Amino acid sequence: MSVNQTDPMIGRLIEGRYEVRSRIARGGMATVYLATDLRLERRVAIKIMHGHLADDASFKERFIQEARSAARLAHPNVVNVFDQGQDDDSAYLVMEYLPGITLRELLQDHKVLTPEQAMDILEAVLAGLAAAHRAGIVHRDLKPENVLLADDGRIKIGDFGLARAATANTATGAALLGTIAYLSPELVTRGIADTRSDIYALGIMLYEMLTGEQPYKGDQPMQIAYQHANDTVPTPSSANPRVPVELDELVLWATARDPEQRPRDARALLDQLLDVQRVLADPSGPPAHRTMVLPAAGATSVLPSGGTGETQILPKARHRTGPVQAEPDDAATTLAAVADRRRRRGRVLMALVVVVALLAGGVGWWFGSGPGAQASVPDVTGQDPAAASAALTSAGFVVAPDPQSDFSPVVPTGQVTRTDPDATSRVQKGSTITLVVSQGPRQLPVPTVVGGTAKAATDALSDFTLQPTSSQFDASAAGTVLAISGVDDAGTPVDLAGAAQYGEQQPVTLTVSLGPVPDVAGLSVADAQSALAGVQLTGVESGTEFSDGVTSGEVIRYEQQAEGALRQGDTVNLVVSKGPPPITIPDVRGKTIDAATSQLQGLGFRVSYPRCTAFTCAFYDWEASLPVTATDPEAGLTATKGATITLSYRVE
Numbered sequence: 227m228s229v230n231q232t233d234p235m236i237g238r239l240i241e242g243r244y245e246v247r248s249r250i251a252r253g254g255m256a257t258v259y260l261a262t263d264l265r266l267e268r269r270v271a272i273k274i275m276h277g278h279l280a281d282d283a284s285f286k287e288r289f290i291q292e293a294r295s296a297a298r299l300a301h302p303n304v305v306n307v308f309d310q311g312q313d314d315d316s317a318y319l320v321m322e323y324l325p326g327i328t329l330r331e332l333l334q335d336h337k338v339l340t341p342e343q344a345m346d347i348l349e350a351v352l353a354g355l356a357a358a359h360r361a362g363i364v365h366r367d368l369k370p371e372n373v374l375l376a377d378d379g380r381i382k383i384g385d386f387g388l389a390r391a392a393t394a395n396t397a398t399g400a401a402l403l404g405t406i407a408y409l410s411p412e413l414v415t416r417g418i419a420d421t422r423s424d425i426y427a428l429g430i431m432l433y434e435m436l437t438g439e440q441p442y443k444g445d446q447p448m449q450i451a452y453q454h455a456n457d458t459v460p461t462p463s464s465a466n467p468r469v470p471v472e473l474d475e476l477v478l479w480a481t482a483r484d485p486e487q488r489p490r491d492a493r494a495l496l497d498q499l500l501d502v503q504r505v506l507a508d509p510s511g512p513p514a515h516r517t518m519v520l521p522a523a524g525a526t527s528v529l530p531s532g533g534t535g536e537t538q539i540l541p542k543a544r545h546r547t548g549p550v551q552a553e554p555d556d557a558a559t560t561l562a563a564v565a566d567r568r569r570r571r572g573r574v575l576m577a578l579v580v581v582v583a584l585l586a587g588g589v590g591w592w593f594g595s596g597p598g599a600q601a602s603v604p605d606v607t608g609q610d611p612a613a614a615s616a617a618l619t620s621a622g623f624v625v626a627p628d629p630q631s632d633f634s635p636v637v638p639t640g641q642v643t644r645t646d647p648d649a650t651s652r653v654q655k656g657s658t659i660t661l662v663v664s665q666g667p668r669q670l671p672v673p674t675v676v677g678g679t680a681k682a683a684t685d686a687l688s689d690f691t692l693q694p695t696s697s698q699f700d701a702s703a704a705g706t707v708l709a710i711s712g713v714d715d716a717g718t719p720v721d722l723a724g725a726a727q728y729g730e731q732q733p734v735t736l737t738v739s740l741g742p743v744p745d746v747a748g749l750s751v752a753d754a755q756s757a758l759a760g761v762q763l764t765g766v767e768s769g770t771e772f773s774d775g776v777t778s779g780e781v782i783r784y785e786q787q788a789e790g791a792l793r794q795g796d797t798v799n800l801v802v803s804k805g806p807p808p809i810t811i812p813d814v815r816g817k818t819i820d821a822a823t824s825q826l827q828g829l830g831f832r833v834s835y836p837r838c839t840a841f842t843c844a845f846y847d848w849e850a851s852l853p854v855t856a857t858d859p860e861a862g863l864t865a866t867k868g869a870t871i872t873l874s875y876r877v878e
Contacts, residue, residue: 233249240272244270256319270320272319272321275316291386298363301357302380305324325377326378328375330369330371332370338466341436341469344432345499345502349499351368351383355383355428355492358383364420372385429479436473441481456607458481458483459477459478461477480495601652607649611629626660629660633664635667635730638666638715646660671726675710676707676708677707680706689731690732690733691734693733695735703739707739712734719735740793743784746765748780750780751779763795770803779802781802786798806867809864809867812826815854817853822873830867835874854873855875857871857874
């Protein structure tokens with residue numbers, strides 16, 4: 227836990243009750259602090275909404291919704307909410323404080339968890355989520371950052387800031403909410419979330435715990451969202467062969483692209499997880515889903531004649547004692563009548579069978595392949611309208627002539643973002659399907675951030691997706707924003723400084739100043755290299771130059787090895803002084819002492835010559851007008867600035 231003493235909230239007393247001690251974490255919507263509840267004398271976590279969001283009614287409502295959603299739950303695996311209120315212009319939320327780490331931090335430290343560890347964590351998360359689903363709440367932002375692992379072993383779900391009441395079609399609004407790596411296909415394509423969307427996010431989390439990586443990767447959020455909508459999550463064992471097949475099947479069930487193929491809620495997935503745990507704990511035991519032995523049929527069944535179906539002993543025919551009288555005409559008539567009745571009954575039954583068969587065949591054709599047949603609407607998300615129309619037509623549907631349009635932060639402009647009815651619907655063949663084509667992301671005004679601080683820029687750009695900051699050395703103060711850039715439809719970087727608008731949730735990169743490069747002029751090579759290493763630059767001695775102002779062996783300046791911005795980790799060249807440059811001694815023979823002295827001193831030399839000692843020299847410098855006969859050193863040789871040149875002269 228890091229304490230930021232420059233945070234103005236540190237030491238503040240909220241509502242006369244909660245004294246803020248230190249900052250725990252900072253998110254896009256709020257900052258979480260450790261505070262002391264002075265009334266109950268206990269430590270709490272207090273979540274305070276960012277001040278710049280106070281005027282946004284939707285953010286404030288979402289923040290208050292978190293309090294209401296969490297307050298409706300009372301479960302050992304859900305973070306308790308104690309209080310909610312308003313402090314000045316910012317809403318705050320008082321929650322249970324859990325000293326420990328998040329699941330994200332655990333994955334960063336250990337990367338891959340064992341199947342037993344992953345199942346233990348998932349069991350606790352599912353237990354808390356089952357309580358939320360039972361209360362009619364969809365979390366909508368499940369990810370490792372929102373799973374808290376307390377020091378005492380407790381595991382809890384937190385951050386219900388995106389939670390909503392669970393209905394058949396819980397929409398997210400105009401923009402996708404949640405974290406892109408854990409968004410379900412129906413959230414990406416239709417913006418609709420229910421309990422099965424939470425199950426999808428848990429399936430991705432289980433995959434990440436078992437393999438140490440997320441199933442989908444991409445340089446842009448749009449690429450990851452497209453994979454969620456169109457690809458099938460691979461089995462964890464394909465990345466980690468030690469994962470048992472039972473957990474493979476659990477991940478595939480939870481991450482099925484069709485929400486109808488997933489567990490209906492957290493309770494259903496929890497029951498299956500408990501079965502898997504029992505099977506893995508005792509591999510030799512019976513399987514979790516055993517074949518049921520149906521009860522035997524009854525020992526006897528009543529026949530139409532009233533018998534039991536057993537062999538019957540018929541009574542003996544009575545023997546007549548008198549002569550037998552033949553009645554041929556009556557017997558023949560009776561037999562003919564019986565045979566005729568049987569033939570009529572047979573014809574009626576045959577006709578009835580034929581009629582029933584024809585009706586069954588007709589009904590089957592009508593609802594199977596005829597006008598009354600129902601079929602699933604194909605998923606054409608991400609296709610161009612022509613290809614999508616062809617796919618829908620071949621499936622037996624009629625495509626509306628005029629497509630609709632809608633904004634989408636993940637589907638490229640001009641491609642299909644969804645259909646109406648949507649891809650999960652089953653409708654009659656021949657029904658009209660309307661294509662909804664993406665207009666690209668909603669265009670929002672770009673705030674002016676160049677010249678301001680990086681912190682202020684981060685707060686102002688909350689509607690966009692901030693990428694890792696680019697830093698470089700500059701004459702500006704450290705932390706000053708030098709540039710802001712984004713990408714166009716082709717993914718090419720573009721300068722956003724001065725741009726009027728940019729796409730919602732699109733990637734934005736800030737270039738921030740590291741401050742000026744240290745001044746190394748006049749330092750020794752070793753001292754210059756040490757100063758540069760302090761700002762993560764490498765200095766190498768690359769050459770020497772003469773310098774009038776820098777002593778030999780000291781650095782004159784540094785030079786960049788490559789063009790462009792200078793960044794940490796780069797190497798610079800150090801130019802070292804060789805001292806003053808040598809000067810060629812001019813030929814001053816024949817000039818007077820005064821003229822030669824003036825010329826040599828003008829070049830930076832010192833001048834000397836023998837002085838007169840005669841009595842007459844005491845009154846004037848008579849040799850100054852005498853001609854120079856030689857110099858020492860001789861003319862044409864070189865000497866450094868400041869060297870002494872001795873003149874010789876001849877007395878006339």
